Amino acid sequence: MFENLFVGIADGLRSLLGGLPLEINEAIVMLVKLVAILVFILVNALWLVYMERKVAGYMQARIGPNRVGPKGLLQTSADIGKLICKEIIIHKDTDKVVFMLAPVLVFVPTLMVFAVIPFGKNMAAIDMNIGLLYLLAIASLSTVIFWMAGWASNNKYSLLGSMRSVAQMVSYELPMVLAILGVIMITGSLKMSDIIAAQEHTWFIFTQPIAFLIFFIASVSECNRAPFDLIEAESELVNGFNTEYSGMAFAMFYLAEYANMLVCCAMVTILFLGGWLAPFGLDFIPSWLWFFIKMYVVMFVIMQLRWTYPRIRVDQLMGFGWKVLVPLSLANIFVTGIGMYIYRAIGW
Amino acid sequence: METSIYSVIAFYALAITILGNAALVVFARNIVHSVLFLAITFISMAGLFLLLDADFIAAIQVLVYAGAVCIMVVFGIMLIQRPDMKDTNLFNTQLIAGTGVVALVFALCAILAGRTAWTDLVATQAVPENTIQVIGALLMSKYVIPFEVVAILLLVALIGAIVIARDESSAIAVDEGVKANAHD
Numbered sequence: 001m002f003e004n005l006f007v008g009i010a011d012g013l014r015s016l017l018g019g020l021p022l023e024i025n026e027a028i029v030m031l032v033k034l035v036a037i038l039v040f041i042l043v044n045a046l047w048l049v050y051m052e053r054k055v056a057g058y059m060q061a062r063i064g065p066n067r068v069g070p071k072g073l074l075q076t077s078a079d080i081g082k083l084i085c086k087e088i089i090i091h092k093d094t095d096k097v098v099f100m101l102a103p104v105l106v107f108v109p110t111l112m113v114f115a116v117i118p119f120g121k122n123m124a125a126i127d128m129n130i131g132l133l134y135l136l137a138i139a140s141l142s143t144v145i146f147w148m149a150g151w152a153s154n155n156k157y158s159l160l161g162s163m164r165s166v167a168q169m170v171s172y173e174l175p176m177v178l179a180i181l182g183v184i185m186i187t188g189s190l191k192m193s194d195i196i197a198a199q200e201h202t203w204f205i206f207t208q209p210i211a212f213l214i215f216f217i218a219s220v221s222e223c224n225r226a227p228f229d230l231i232e233a234e235s236e237l238v239n240g241f242n243t244e245y246s247g248m249a250f251a252m253f254y255l256a257e258y259a260n261m262l263v264c265c266a267m268v269t270i271l272f273l274g275g276w277l278a279p280f281g282l283d284f285i286p287s288w289l290w291f292f293i294k295m296y297v298v299m300f301v302i303m304q305l306r307w308t309y310p311r312i313r314v315d316q317l318m319g320f321g322w323k324v325l326v327p328l329s330l331a332n333i334f335v336t337g338i339g340m341y342i343y344r345a346i347g348w
Numbered sequence: 349m350e351t352s353i354y355s356v357i358a359f360y361a362l363a364i365t366i367l368g369n370a371a372l373v374v375f376a377r378n379i380v381h382s383v384l385f386l387a388i389t390f391i392s393m394a395g396l397f398l399l400l401d402a403d404f405i406a407a408i409q410v411l412v413y414a415g416a417v418c419i420m421v422v423f424g425i426m427l428i429q430r431p432d433m434k435d436t437n438l439f440n441t442q443l444i445a446g447t448g449v450v451a452l453v454f455a456l457c458a459i460l461a462g463r464t465a466w467t468d469l470v471a472t473q474a475v476p477e478n479t480i481q482v483i484g485a486l487l488m489s490k491y492v493i494p495f496e497v498v499a500i501l502l503l504v505a506l507i508g509a510i511v512i513a514r515d516e517s518s519a520i521a522v523d524e525g526v527k528a529n530a531h532d
Contacts, residue, residue: 098384129478133407140415144387147422151380163426170419190480 006288007122033125037114041107044262045255049076052258052303059307079251086247094244095152102149103245103252109142110259117266118192120276120288131192132184136177139222139263143169146231149253150241161240164314165231169222171321176218178329182211182336183271196275203279205272210332212272214325219264221321223257226306230314265298266291273298355399362399365392383421390414404480 010029017025050065050073057064065072090096116131118124128134143166150162184190186207187198198204205212221228232240242253269275273294276287312320369392372385390413397406476482487495 095378095380098381128403130403130407130480133404133411133480137407137411137415140411141387141391143415143419144384144422147419148384159426166419166422170416 005286006120030125034111034115037125038111041111041114041259041262042255045258046076046080047073048258048261048299049079049254051299052306055300055303056307059304083251084248088245088247088249091244093154095154098148098152099244100249102145102152103249105145106142106149106252106256107259109138109145110256110263112138113263114266116192117263117270118196118275119291120286123276123288124192127191127193130190132180132190132195135263135267136173136180140169140173142260146241149245153241153244155244157237157239158241158243161231161237161243164237165224165241168224168228168230168317168321171318172218172221172228172325175214175321175325175329176222178326178333179211179214179218180271181329182208182332185333185336185340192270192275196270196277199274199277203272203274203277208272208332208336210328211336212268214329214332215271216268218321218325219267220302220305221317223260223264223302225257225261225302227309227312228317229306229311230317261299261302262295265295265302268298269294358395359399362392362395365389366396379425383418383425386421387414387418390418402479404483 010033013032014025014029017028020028053075054064054072065075068075068078088100090099113135115125116128116134118127124131146165146169147162150158150160150165153159183195183204186204187195189195189198224231231237232242237243242250245253269291275294276291278285278287278290366389369385369389373382373389376382376385391410393413394406394409397403397409
């Protein structure tokens with residue numbers, strides 16, 4: 001019954017609107033799907049901040065937020081409420097239009113990306129043929145927005161932070177794409193549902209372990225998370241590209257970081273952990289629940305990384321990206337190609 | 349390409365966005381604003397490709413042009429930054445040369461548009477649903493030589509960039525600087 005909960009809701013809505021012309025009917029269903037995704041991301045971004053603070057707390061032998069609401073669950077809601085009430089300071093030397101556009105646009109690529117992510121069996125809002133390519137293309141746009149924020153602030157620290165973010169994102173996008181190529185070579189498709197279907201017997205984390213490691217490291221870096229959080233290195237750059245932002249404009253960047261993490265965790269789940277497929281034949285648990293379990297496990301690992309490793313230096317970051325990850329991912333493509341050739345020659 | 353009323357509306361909306369933003373790229377006085385308008389132009393161009401059912405090219409358009417080319421321009425701007433960015437994208441006085449180039453471009457476009465047999469290009473059969481496999485197969489069979497030449501060209505550009513970046517004298521200076529710091 002729960003297996004098809006969301007698919008059932010969509011079908012119910014479709015038949016409820018059966019009297020309307022087909023195009024309007026489909027448009028309304030699509031709108032409902034996208035609004036549902038929007039609500040999902042915003043609620044997640046809000047509570048992931050709470051989760052991060054709890055993880056940090058326990059890793060540092062303290063309790064973390066525990067006053068507002070049961071177990072402190074309403075702490076982040078209270079924080080957002082406070083930030084909405086605060087003034088958004090725009091100092092006189094900013095490029096005002098670009099300065100205010102950046103926090104508005106920062107969620108756009110993330111939201112667009114979620115349209116192709118399959119949250120469960122038949123649960124992608126749009127399952128397009130080039131799903132993975134679409135995702136990479138849209139995700140690459142977020143670089144421009146970080147740079148807009150840093151440049152428009154007209155502040156040395158912001159500019160340095162945003163230039164670091166541009167350099168870092170461009171450098172780590174390359175190994176990320178090359179690592180995905182290993183998976184695409186085996187699957188032979190860029191469609192999300194095909195990639196998941198190809199993992200029915202073995203997850204790609206077992207057949208492509210190096211690609212998984214490279215992708216995981218690169219995606220942590222793409223989210224600007226510790227140990228790659230150079231763009232907001234507090235000890236050097238105050239707070240990086242969002243130094244000049246206050247109130248809700250600041251909160252937008254803060255929440256966007258968690259929304260981006262959600263995208264990366266979903267990507268790791270889809271590409272390497274079998275997406276919504278149930279392991280060991282445990283399919284009495286619905287597929288969407290499996291997807292969320294896997295996604296939040298990856299999220300937990302990323303949060304632990306932040307409180308375990310110190311921040312690396314800029315030259316180490318670039319050196320690691322270009323001299324270790326890129327050659328390793330190229331070697332992975334080569335080995336995958338040979339492996340596939342042998343596999344076919346033996347004819348398993 | 350379907351010719352329903354929606355695609356016609358979408359085409360004109362995209363065309364106005366592209367032309368408007370392209371004009372703003374030229375007329376904006378601040379070069380940073382020009383880059384942002386350029387990004388919008390590129391993304392709208394992807395919309396035109398989508399109208400033609402070329403989803404692969406649309407994604408590549410966003411990935412390469414909006415995602416990468418704009419970032420390269422950003423790097424260029426940052427490396428030559430001036431104290432005041434307000435008047436960085438000014439007009440020059442080369443009126444005659446400019447007019448000549450523009451006239452040449454328009455003439456070329458007009459000739460090519462006139463020589464294209466537009467009515468033959470309208471696809472009578474259905475557009476293939478999955479274009480990417482076909483493109484991949486063509487790149488590896490019929491167009492394998494141009495494909496490899498492009499690869500070699502990119503490799504040459506890569507090596508050239510490394511040669512320019514590895515200026516021997518400055519590399520030594522940096523090394524000595526690092527050593528000096530290490531002794532402090």
